[in-house]
Amino acid sequence: xxxxxxxxxxxxxxxxxxxxxxxxxxxxxxxxxxxxxxxxxxxxxxxxxxxxxxxxxxxxxxxxxxxxxxxxxxxxxxxxxxxxxxxxxxxxxxxxxxxxxxxxxxxxxxxxxxxxxxxxxxxxxxxxxxxxxxxxxxxxxxxxxxxxxx
Amino acid sequence: xxxxxxxxxxxxxxxxxxxxxxxxxxxxxxxxxxxxxxxxxxxxxxxxxxxxxxxxxxxxxxxxxxxxxxxxxxxxxxxxxxxxxxxxxxxxxxxxxxxxxxxxxxxxxxxxxxxxxxxxxxxxxxxxxxxxxxxxxxxxxxxxxxxxxxxxxxxxxxxxxxxxxxxxxxxxxxxxxxxxxxxxxxxxxxxxxxxxxxxxxxxxxxxxxxxxxxxxxxxxxxxxxxxxxxxxxxxxxxxxxxxxxxxxxxxxxxxxxxxxxxxxxxxxxxxxxxxxxxxxxxxxxxxxxxxxxxxxxxxxxxxxxxxxxxxxxxxxxxxxxxxxxxxxxxxxxxxxxxxxxxxxxxxxxxxxxxxxxxxxxxxxxxxxxxxxxxxxxxxxxxxxxxxxxxxxxxxxxxxxxxxxxxxxxxxxxxxxxxxxxxxxxxxxxxxxxxxxxxxx
Numbered sequence: 001x002x003x004x005x006x007x008x009x010x011x012x013x014x015x016x017x018x019x020x021x022x023x024x025x026x027x028x029x030x031x032x033x034x035x036x037x038x039x040x041x042x043x044x045x046x047x048x049x050x051x052x053x054x055x056x057x058x059x060x061x062x063x064x065x066x067x068x069x070x071x072x073x074x075x076x077x078x079x080x081x082x083x084x085x086x087x088x089x090x091x092x093x094x095x096x097x098x099x100x101x102x103x104x105x106x107x108x109x110x111x112x113x114x115x116x117x118x119x120x121x122x123x124x125x126x127x128x129x130x131x132x133x134x135x136x137x138x139x140x141x142x143x144x145x146x147x148x149x150x
Numbered sequence: 151x152x153x154x155x156x157x158x159x160x161x162x163x164x165x166x167x168x169x170x171x172x173x174x175x176x177x178x179x180x181x182x183x184x185x186x187x188x189x190x191x192x193x194x195x196x197x198x199x200x201x202x203x204x205x206x207x208x209x210x211x212x213x214x215x216x217x218x219x220x221x222x223x224x225x226x227x228x229x230x231x232x233x234x235x236x237x238x239x240x241x242x243x244x245x246x247x248x249x250x251x252x253x254x255x256x257x258x259x260x261x262x263x264x265x266x267x268x269x270x271x272x273x274x275x276x277x278x279x280x281x282x283x284x285x286x287x288x289x290x291x292x293x294x295x296x297x298x299x300x301x302x303x304x305x306x307x308x309x310x311x312x313x314x315x316x317x318x319x320x321x322x323x324x325x326x327x328x329x330x331x332x333x334x335x336x337x338x339x340x341x342x343x344x345x346x347x348x349x350x351x352x353x354x355x356x357x358x359x360x361x362x363x364x365x366x367x368x369x370x371x372x373x374x375x376x377x378x379x380x381x382x383x384x385x386x387x388x389x390x391x392x393x394x395x396x397x398x399x400x401x402x403x404x405x406x407x408x409x410x411x412x413x414x415x416x417x418x419x420x421x422x423x424x425x426x427x428x429x430x431x432x433x434x435x436x437x438x439x440x441x442x443x444x445x446x447x448x449x450x451x452x453x454x455x456x457x458x459x460x461x462x463x464x465x466x467x468x469x470x471x472x473x474x475x476x477x478x479x480x481x482x483x484x485x486x487x488x489x490x491x492x493x494x495x496x497x498x499x500x501x502x503x504x505x506x507x508x509x510x511x512x513x514x515x516x517x518x519x520x521x522x523x524x525x526x527x528x529x530x531x532x533x534x535x536x537x538x539x540x541x542x543x544x545x546x547x548x549x550x551x552x553x554x555x556x557x558x559x560x561x562x563x564x565x566x567x568x569x570x571x572x573x574x575x576x577x578x579x580x581x582x583x584x585x586x587x588x589x590x
Contacts, residue, residue, distance in 0.1 A: 041215060044259075045297055045307050047290065094276070101279035102287060 002033030004053035008060040014116035014128040055108045055146040062113035069127030070115040110142035187403040219252040220499030224506040228495030240479035241317035247472045249373045250465040251299030256500035257458040262289040268557040269351035317483035331473040345459030356452040362422035371430040389494040408527040415530035418502025420457035435464035488514025
């Protein structure tokens, strides 16, 4: 393995976008040595994936109050300063902050975030469903940076 | 005119879910104390009606991301009691192994990430990781082994899908179990070291007159089977749950409270199991308990974290024992025929006894289901604990008082999402008219 794409989410509403991105990428031709996994709220087990990956692209939903469906890059450092929240389940930002606190070697990392809002209908909301293609493209572009010779 | 003082504190961290603690004080007298759970109800008991028992375990697993195995096991045992399913001994051992994985994961998360910051005066597990990286790395290694077990039997570490009526969809091969065994060999010593570290921290003492309730099994430390027993003489079969316990609604909680029929609060969880089944601990766990006397066994909810640590040692020893003696079953699941009836299941979730009552129709569909999670049962006990604790902390600076209350609540490792989320502390101080001074 040369790089791992980790689609993160849950089956609920637009939070599933990371999982859908992983599924689509897994069904398409990818550069050699790239593996794709979908992780339903991985919590600390995300550390296990990162431990084994020479390079990684994380794809996850984001709620920052922006326009739903907007795909953006988030610098890992912006997440790694997070503090633990109130739940048993560690979110991506908190898990990365823990890895930094433990001075663990993190692989070269790119984070693709898709802005979502509250959506209670079946499947993805129209703007987030429309972001599936652009999010996959953003993940491929991130892979191209991590694997310049591919 | 009585003077009222309201102190608001931010959200309580490091418990699962959201809620609030409300305290009204007049002088030294507590007028009102409410553990408010306002997480919206999740309607599992309603939408499970009409589902087939084949769907039941996977749907039950969705109740909790931390203790899915407990929900699966209690529901399956209830259904299997209706259908008259007898488990293959090898499958029975696998279910025990499955539970070991869950105890390991859940207990270590609580010990290192939720509780340890209290003893160290730190904000969260990340701060613990910065100061004590060796301890945190060790707990992460151990938790990873818990994940290994859950993945081996459940297909994945979160929301496992491996269990079914009669056993599992698939049983591990002997080679897979040998690989697990070699990973587990060094874990017992690491778990003991983890407990020693936690025990070296300044854990508060809060002995109380409590009724402890758990399963007890004649030959083993309780997980999937046993009778419901208490330190005040209760000894009933699981099917008689309703004869001894009653659920009731309180206005300030979306989770039902559960009390003894006579009205008393009681405690379920690792402390209750340890006090009532210490004679069934494995050698390393028993030695760990000896080293912790007189802190344990005891009736001190603050010592629950140590009971968790002992149970982690036990879970690793038990997992290793099961892995070593494993012979793959002839079939991963016993054959069964659906039957109409009512069944009861109680198993020991990481947080305590989890009772499920299921009624099925002749096709094996769920007619009705009742789920009584451990945190539901502990709510009244937590309120009682805080009522005992409150007079001693009213004179303390607000921040210290808040931390003390939060820490006491965390001793129960409440999982509010399970029971219906947590925590804003509000202390309302009413001063008697003759008292002009306002205490901070």
